[in-house]
Amino acid sequence: xxxxxxxxxLVGSLExxxxxxxxxxxxxxxxxxxxxxxxxxxxxxxxxxxYVLGAGERVDLAVPSAGNAPxxxxxxxxxxxxxxxxxxxxxxxxxxxRELQVAPAPVGREAPVPSPxxxxxxxxxxxGAMCMLFDGLRLDVRAELExxxxxxxxxxxxxxxxxxxVGQQLAFFAGAGVRAVGDVVASVAGPDGGGHAVPALxxxxxxxxxxxxxxxLRTRLGVHRVEVTDDELRRGLLxxxxxxxxxxxxxxxxxxxxxxxxxxxxxxxxxxxxxLASRYGLRDVSRPSRLVPSARLDDGVGCxxxxxxxxTFEP
Numbered sequence: 001x002x003x004x005x006x007x008x009x010l011v012g013s014l015e016x017x018x019x020x021x022x023x024x025x026x027x028x029x030x031x032x033x034x035x036x037x038x039x040x041x042x043x044x045x046x047x048x049x050x051y052v053l054g055a056g057e058r059v060d061l062a063v064p065s066a067g068n069a070p071x072x073x074x075x076x077x078x079x080x081x082x083x084x085x086x087x088x089x090x091x092x093x094x095x096x097x098r099e100l101q102v103a104p105a106p107v108g109r110e111a112p113v114p115s116p117x118x119x120x121x122x123x124x125x126x127x128g129a130m131c132m133l134f135d136g137l138r139l140d141v142r143a144e145l146e147x148x149x150x151x152x153x154x155x156x157x158x159x160x161x162x163x164x165x166v167g168q169q170l171a172f173f174a175g176a177g178v179r180a181v182g183d184v185v186a187s188v189a190g191p192d193g194g195g196h197a198v199p200a201l202x203x204x205x206x207x208x209x210x211x212x213x214x215x216x217l218r219t220r221l222g223v224h225r226v227e228v229t230d231d232e233l234r235r236g237l238l239x240x241x242x243x244x245x246x247x248x249x250x251x252x253x254x255x256x257x258x259x260x261x262x263x264x265x266x267x268x269x270x271x272x273x274x275x276l277a278s279r280y281g282l283r284d285v286s287r288p289s290r291l292v293p294s295a296r297l298d299d300g301v302g303c304x305x306x307x308x309x310x311x312t313f314e315p
Contacts, residue, residue, distance in 0.1 A: 020047025021082035022146040027051060027061045030138045038064055038137075044146075048294050050263055050274035051078045052094075053139065058277040063137075070135055074260050076100070077276060079236075080143050081267055087143035088161075091132050092123035092236070094260060094276070096167040096244060100134035102126075104159050105142065122169030125162040164235070170263075171232035172244045212315070213271075213298070215247055215264060219255075219309035224248070228264075236265035239273070239305070248308065256280050256307030264297065264313070271298040271313045280306035 027041040041061045043051065051060040056073025063071050072095060079090040093100055099120035124130065129142045212230035216223055217239075226247050228237060238245040240261040241253065251257045258278035265272055274294045275282045283304035284290040295303030295311075302312035 021084075022046040023080065023082045023087050023143055024146060025049075025051070025078075025080050025087070025141070025143040027053070027078065028140040029053070029061060029063065030140070032133060032136050032138050045080070045293070046082065048079065048081045048267055048272055048274060050276055050294070051080065052076075052277040053078070054277075056277070058279065060277060061139075071137075072098070074276060076132070076134070076139075077263065078139075078141050079263070079265070079274065082143075082145060083268065086128050086148075087145060088125065088127055089130050089141055089143055090123065090125045091130060091139070091141065092164070092169040093134070093166075094170070094238070096122070096170075096172045098122075098134070099166045100132045102160060102163060103131045103133075105129040105131040105140055119163075120166050121163045122166040123164040124160050126160050130160065169235065171228070171235050171237040171246060173238075173246045173249065212266070214314045215297075216312050216314060217247055217305065217309045218312075224250075224309075230266070233264070233266035233271060236263050238263060238276075239311070240276075240278075251308060257305060261305060261308075262311075270296050273297055273303055273311060282311075285310070 023045060025043045025045065028037045029039045030037045039061055041051070043049075043060070052074050053059060053061045053063070053071075054073050054075040055063050055071040059074065074094050075098070076091060076093050079092070081088040081090075091100070091102065099122060101118040102121055102124040103118070104126060128144065131141070132139045212228055212233045214225055214227050216225050224247060228246070232246075237247075238260055240248050240259050241251050241257055242259045243249060245260065248257050248261065258280070260276050261278040262276055262282060263274045265274065272294050273282060275292075281291040282293070282295050283306060284292050285301055285304055288304055292303065297303070297311060297313035298315060300312075302310060305311050
């Protein structure tokens with residue numbers, strides 16, 4: 001096969017740089033305590049991306065069947081965000097009850113293995129590299145810019161920047177709760193005028209934190225809208241048919257929406273949707289046939305979620 005000419009290489013380079021800073025990312029999956037990896041993945045990309053690990057189809061790093069590991073189809077995601085000072089990494093379990101342990105993995109050195117006795121976490125943020133231990137497996141993640149800024153040290157600071165408790169790594173759908181109001185009791189009148197003392201239960205009416213905006217999915221049947229807070233956007237929330245998703249639970253599998261389709265998250269320069277190895281992906285509004293790994297949602301354009309509809313965010 002002939003190599004692409006200078007013009008094609010230039011156009012390809014411009015396309016990549018238009019979407020953000022180019023970077024290289026590597027994922028290595030090993031059994032805990034082993035030296036030889038079960039699976040490897042090396043990616044060259046630009047702009048924010050989400051990489052999915054699991055036992056299902058279309059994931060970025062699949063667990064070999066011979067490994068016999070108890071992983072979910074989409075078990076966890078690694079979010080890579082290239083910035084001027086390096087690549088910010090975030091590893092998150094995609095399930096509220098699934099936990100992991102984290103440790104820093106300095107670039108260019110032997111990666112330390114998280115202790116099985118380390119506190120359980122739902123996810124963590126690191127810069128340049130990190131290591132995660134879960135279900136008897138270890139995932140080493142490393143990322144670096146293709147063209148580091150002049151004068152910057154290779155790799156820079158690679159410590160863990162933030163750790164999320166189990167179940168709080170993402171803003172999972174919880175639904176409206178019912179709570180008891182202290183020791184208050186209410187009298188319920190009976191048919192003969194008598195009463196029964198029962199605990200007073202009311203729908204939770206606590207004032208929510210200030211809303212960061214609204215996430216909208218416009219479909220042929222109407223507009224699905226959900227109010228989200230700044231904290232939920234910072235942690236990230238899921239779009240899809242699964243019950244843990246914030247938007248999309250009422251859709252049918254024939255609507256072009258996967259059980260876990262995308263992650264919506266606030267980054268430095270705006271609110272983004274990141275595809276999570278979905279069946280039909282995210283689409284460019286101007287070119288619906290074009291798949292995009294991520295899309296800005298608060299720019300008035302948004303993206304298409306295949307046949308499900310048009311996804312946007314309103315501050």
